[in-house]
Amino acid sequence: MPASHAEIEDDRLIRELLQNWAVWRDAGDWERFRTVWHPDGRMMATWTQGTGDEFIEISKQAWAKGVSILHFLGGISVDLAGPRSISQTKMTISQRAEVEGVLCDVLCTGRFYDFLEKRDGRWGIVLRQPIYEKDRMDPVTPGATPVLDKALLEQFPPGYRHLAYLQTRIGYAVKRDMPGLKGPEVEALYARGAAWLRGEPLS
Numbered sequence: 578m579p580a581s582h583a584e585i586e587d588d589r590l591i592r593e594l595l596q597n598w599a600v601w602r603d604a605g606d607w608e609r610f611r612t613v614w615h616p617d618g619r620m621m622a623t624w625t626q627g628t629g630d631e632f633i634e635i636s637k638q639a640w641a642k643g644v645s646i647l648h649f650l651g652g653i654s655v656d657l658a659g660p661r662s663i664s665q666t667k668m669t670i671s672q673r674a675e676v677e678g679v680l681c682d683v684l685c686t687g688r689f690y691d692f693l694e695k696r697d698g699r700w701g702i703v704l705r706q707p708i709y710e711k712d713r714m715d716p717v718t719p720g721a722t723p724v725l726d727k728a729l730l731e732q733f734p735p736g737y738r739h740l741a742y743l744q745t746r747i748g749y750a751v752k753r754d755m756p757g758l759k760g761p762e763v764e765a766l767y768a769r770g771a772a773w774l775r776g777e778p779l780s
Contacts, residue, residue, distance in 0.1 A: 584657055587657055587662070587695065587700070588655050588657065590700050591655050591662055591664055591693060591700055592653050592655065594613050594693075594700055594701075594702070595650070595653055595664060595666050595689070595691070596650060597609070597610075597613055598610070598613050598689075598702075598705075599648040599649070599650050599668075601613070602636070602648065603646075603647050603648055605637075605640060607633050607636075607637065610633060611629065611630070611633060612701075613629075613701060613702055614628075614629030614630075614701055614702050615629075615694065615696060615701035615702065615703055616628075616629075616630075617703065618701060618702045618703050618704065618705075619703070619704050619705070620632040620705050621704070621705065621706045621707065621752075621755070622707065622752075623707075623709070623737055623740060623741055623744060623749075623751050623752055623755060624744045624749040624750075624751060624752075625749070626752060629702070644672075644674070644747070645672060645673040645674070646670065646671070646672045647670075647671045647672075648668055648669070648670055648671075649668065649669045649671065650666055650667065650668050651666070651667030651668065651669075652666070652667045653665070653666045653667075654666075656770075656774060658774040658775070658776070659776075660694055660695040660696070661692075661693070661694050661695075661773055661774055661776070662691075662692075662693040662694070662695075662700070662774075663690070663691065663692060663693070663770040663773060663774055664689075664690075664691045664693060665688045665689070665690055665691075666688060666689040666691070667686075667687075667688055668686075668687060668688060668689050668707075669684055669685065669686050669687075670683075670684070670685040670687070670707075670740065671683070671684055671685075672685075672740060672743060672744070673717070674743050674746070674747050675747075676714065676723045676725070676742070676743050676746055677723040677724055677725060677726075677746070678723065679716050679718075679721045679722065679723035680716065680717040680718065680721075681714050681715060681716050681717060681723060681743065682714070682715050682717060683712060683713070683714045683715075683739045683740045683743050684712060684713055684715070685709055685710075685711070685712035685736075685737050685739075685740045686710050686711050686712065687707055687708045687709045687710040687711075687736065687737075687758075688707070688708040688710070689705055689706075689707055689708075690705075690706045690707070690708055690756075690766055690770065691704070691705050691706075692704040692705075692706075692769075692770065692773050692779060703779060704779060706756065706766055707755065707756075708736075708755075708756045708757065708758070708763055708766070709734070709736035709737035709740070709755055709756070709757055710736050710757060710758040711735070711736055711758070712736065712737050712738060712739045712740050713739060714739040714742075714743070725742065726742075729742060729745065730742050732753070733751065733753060734753065734754075734755065734757055735757065736755070736757035736758060737755065737757075741753070
């Protein structure tokens with residue numbers, strides 16, 4: 578069946594919200610960034626987990642310390658079920674920092690997997706769970722080579738191994754069971770998403 582005008586508009590509003598998330602967050606436009614979340618919305622990242630407000634505060638603190646994390650978006654898929662939605666957005670996380678004395682960029686490719694809900698006419702994020710598919714580390718200056726601690730590197734899942742290494746080295750406690758391209762963690766996430774679209778409480 579063709580989508581209704583209301584569904585087409587909801588799809589448009591969700592895509593706009595997802596794009597605004599990346600632009601406003603990376604620009605430090607914190608008050609507008611706050612509007613993409615519902616009050617109980619939660620952000621799950623490798624380096625921090627908490628409410629949208631908590632994510633904003635720790636991001637501000639990171640900015641003040643010179644932490645550089647940027648986001649680039651690709652294709653977006655939106656599944657609608659009345660006032661609820663699951664969206665998936667192809668993305669790349671780019672973080673720059675000194676690693677073992679060498680300035681490096683880490684690029685991590687994956688998807689934002691979002692639980693969204695329309696409340697009082699407004700769409701907002703209830704849960705953002707990134708899926709980390711693969712990553713790499715490159716020195717900013719060609720020819721420079723950081724000597725990594727192999728034992729530490731191999732403690733992290735392959736989808737975000739180098740990102741986790743960098744974040745650990747600059748002082749963050751990294752969550753080690755985030756979903757990747759395959760495996761029980763991402764399958765469990767998909768099951769939660771299907772339950773959300775069926776109207777069940779967020780587990």
